Amino acid sequence: GQQVQQSPTSLVLQEGENAELQCNFSTSLNSMQWFYQRPGGSLISVFYNPSGTKQSGRLTSTTVIKERRSSLHISSSQITDSGTYLCAPGGRGSALGRLHFGAGTQLIVIP
Amino acid sequence: GALVYQYPRRTICKSGTSMRMECQAVGFQATSVAWYRQSPQKTFELIALSTVNSAIKYEQNFTQEKFPISHPNLSFSSMTVLNAYLEDRGLYLCGATGQANTEVFFGKGTRLTVV
Numbered sequence: 001g002q003q004v005q006q007s008p009t010s011l012v013l014q015e016g017e018n019a020e021l022q023c024n025f026s027t028s029l030n031s032m033q034w035f036y037q038r039p040g041g042s043l044i045s046v047f048y049n050p051s052g053t054k055q056s057g058r059l060t061s062t063t064v065i066k067e068r069r070s071s072l073h074i075s076s077s078q079i080t081d082s083g084t085y086l087c088a089p090g091g092r093g094s095a096l097g098r099l100h101f102g103a104g105t106q107l108i109v110i111p
Numbered sequence: 112g113a114l115v116y117q118y119p120r121r122t123i124c125k126s127g128t129s130m131r132m133e134c135q136a137v138g139f140q141a142t143s144v145a146w147y148r149q150s151p152q153k154t155f156e157l158i159a160l161s162t163v164n165s166a167i168k169y170e171q172n173f174t175q176e177k178f179p180i181s182h183p184n185l186s187f188s189s190m191t192v193l194n195a196y197l198e199d200r201g202l203y204l205c206g207a208t209g210q211a212n213t214e215v216f217f218g219k220g221t222r223l224t225v226v
Contacts, residue, residue, distance in 0.1 A: 031213040042219035043204060050213070084153075090213050097143035097162065097208040099215055101155040 002027045006087055006102035013109050019074040021105045023087030031090040032063045032070045033099065038083045046085070047072070077109045113139040115207050117218030124195050124225055131191045132221040134205030141207035144188045145215070146180065149202040158203075161188060195225045 003026040013019055023032075034046040047054055047061040049070065054061050058077075063070040070087055084106050088099035114137045124130045134144065143162040149155050161167045161182045169175055182188045188207075192199050202222050206215040 033215060035217075040202075040222075043217040045214070045216065048214035086155075088215075090215065097145045097206060097213070097215055098157060098160050099145070099147075099206065104153065 004102035
């Protein structure tokens with residue numbers, strides 16, 4: 001089945017530093033989403049980025065489906081960015097709506 | 112915008128009893144609905160996937176007998192956890208996909224505690 005690897009597992013940054021989160025998956029799929037989750041909290045969609053590069057504020061996502069990888073760049077990190085970031089490649093057709101979650105990267109931003 | 116509502120947000124049930132959770136897509140026409148469970152260890156499991164005009168497909172380790180799902184229309188889905196036990200604890204998330212693309216919109220989840 002689909003294997004999703006996220007790195008690093010955890011990351012501690014000082015406020016203002018940049019972060020680069022990586023996601024690699026074993027089987028080429030048709031979509032990629034990044035989610036943010038606070039401890040015990042709901043999933044918040046950060047990016048829907050099936051291919052190419054997208055930017056939203058301090059966040060930038062780059063997905064290269066044929067290379068089976070995606071990245072999430074956070075610039076000028078803030079304390080409120082702390083939480084878990086999950087990547088989830090998804091399917092199409094009969095697998096529409098099916099996401100394969102990585103284990104996540106736990107980000108801690110300290111003052 | 113596209114929103115997914117789940118209720119209740121949290122529930123506590125006695126071991127061996129059942130509880131029902133609901134999911135509603137608002138602002139878009141959902142073509143598929145998926146139920147996931149995030150365990151206390153934070154791993155995600157797909158329970159079942161329901162696509163318009165197709166039967167509900169359950170993943171391995173999850174059955175209709177244990178997690179019956181009702182999906183009467185494209186906007187509403189409900190799932191029951193029958194005879195809940197400790198291993199059923201977790202955050203149950205409902206994700207819905209619309210016609211435009213494969214982006215999945217999630218509700219805030221129903222947190223189930225079994226005592």
